[in-house]
Amino acid sequence: MTDDPIAPEGDPAARACPDCDLLQVIPELPPGGKARCARCGRMLATRSSAPSDLPLALTLTALLVLIVANTMPLMGLSVAGRQAITTIGGGAYQMWLQGQEVTAVTVAFCALIAPAGYILFMLIVLLAAKRPPAPQWVGDMLRWADAMQPWAMVDVMMLGILVALVKIADLARVEPDIGMYAVGILILLFPAISVSLNPEEIWARLEWADGESPLPAPETSTPEPPSSGSTP
Amino acid sequence: MRTSPLTAAQAGLVNCETCGLLSQPASAAEPGYCPRCGMALEWRRPRSIQTTWALVTAAAICYIPANLLPVLGTTTLGSTEYDTIMGGVVFLYTTGSWPLALIVLIASVMVPLGKLVALSYLLITVQRGSIRSNRERTRLYRMVEIIGRWSMLDVFVDTFTVALVQLKPLMSIQPGPGVAFFAAVVVLTMIAASTFDPRLIWDAGVDKEFRNA
Numbered sequence A: 001m002t003d004d005p006i007a008p009e010g011d012p013a014a015r016a017c018p019d020c021d022l023l024q025v026i027p028e029l030p031p032g033g034k035a036r037c038a039r040c041g042r043m044l045a046t047r048s049s050a051p052s053d054l055p056l057a058l059t060l061t062a063l064l065v066l067i068v069a070n071t072m073p074l075m076g077l078s079v080a081g082r083q084a085i086t087t088i089g090g091g092a093y094q095m096w097l098q099g100q101e102v103t104a105v106t107v108a109f110c111a112l113i114a115p116a117g118y119i120l121f122m123l124i125v126l127l128a129a130k131r132p133p134a135p136q137w138v139g140d141m142l143r144w145a146d147a148m149q150p151w152a153m154v155d156v157m158m159l160g161i162l163v164a165l166v167k168i169a170d171l172a173r174v175e176p177d178i179g180m181y182a183v184g185i186l187i188l189l190f191p192a193i194s195v196s197l198n199p200e201e202i203w204a205r206l207e208w209a210d211g212e213s214p215l216p217a218p219e220t221s222t223p224e225p226p227s228s229g230s231t232p
Numbered sequence B: 001m002r003t004s005p006l007t008a009a010q011a012g013l014v015n016c017e018t019c020g021l022l023s024q025p026a027s028a029a030e031p032g033y034c035p036r037c038g039m040a041l042e043w044r045r046p047r048s049i050q051t052t053w054a055l056v057t058a059a060a061i062c063y064i065p066a067n068l069l070p071v072l073g074t075t076t077l078g079s080t081e082y083d084t085i086m087g088g089v090v091f092l093y094t095t096g097s098w099p100l101a102l103i104v105l106i107a108s109v110m111v112p113l114g115k116l117v118a119l120s121y122l123l124i125t126v127q128r129g130s131i132r133s134n135r136e137r138t139r140l141y142r143m144v145e146i147i148g149r150w151s152m153l154d155v156f157v158d159t160f161t162v163a164l165v166q167l168k169p170l171m172s173i174q175p176g177p178g179v180a181f182f183a184a185v186v187v188l189t190m191i192a193a194s195t196f197d198p199r200l201i202w203d204a205g206v207d208k209e210f211r212n213a
């Protein structure tokens, strides 16, 4: 029992399950391999088989598509010769105009701010972590991207728009516009970014909060000197 | 025969919830900060049970007006008709298509109610120190975390219906007070899921000192 080798603090392979706190050592994973918690089944580690620049490429694409999705109209409506269009922001703005401030803020956060925040923070993290040691604030950005992720609801919004279209189809003629197709692409890009990214790899390249330089990668023979300007 | 599994807490190690680094704090009472990412370390999420109960209760209270108050009002030529969430489901069923009616029914009525019931069940079993079906309860918790955001569906439906149908004086659709309560239910249950600490499910019968009273 006590000769169990699991305990070393700082062993990068030793991990505690976030869902049940069980200590375990993650074996070297093959590309595309996954490690699950032996007790509760929670996914503990994955090793992407994708090239290392894929998350960055996906995030850059997502940024461009996001700009299109937010600036172009989602759909147009015409009835009795009158026409109307709406954008994502236009939806939230109309809610605000109608006296539903709470709903307007919630919609703006889930449909605009959280998706944009996630992509921007990820972009900064991926660019900054390209050459280790990356400064401490990159860790804050990664934490914020993580916090934004569950609130970024482009997929839920898309289904909501489709249901709204069916409801309105009874009253008027509606046609999807460019913004709608951009949202459709975003729905595929968001999960692709998180699947292709291994946050553990990013954390390993960051300068520690207590001033330590990140552990040198196995392939680099000379340890990098700690960069200056960090607070102890 | 079977060696009992060792948790990080039993080994005197704290798992950083932000970056996943295991560290050995100098003092068990004050774990301090993660040496790598600098976040405050906690053995378990602080005041997990009380905070989650408070959020679940608040969400349950909002769930009632969310379903009883109208979410949409349709004005055609001066007369206005109000619709609740269930009214919207019935409308989709009769004029649209039943698959969409079913999706809205599941996402807006059953998912929020299911989240409230599931979180209450998890809180009660943790408080009673249950040691049964831990794996299933952990799975239930993960499901609440994953599907939680889909109950936002009707808020988006209402938002884009309102945004598009503004053809005054011909026809216009306004939001009703039910939408704000509904959005509140979704936000409160999502935060409730994140304040609940699933490790408490496994702490029962192992280490009472880590259970937040």
Ligand SMILES: [Zn+2]
Binding pocket: A017, A018, A019, A020, A021, A022, A037, A038, A039, A040, A041, A042
């Ligand atoms: Zn586990």
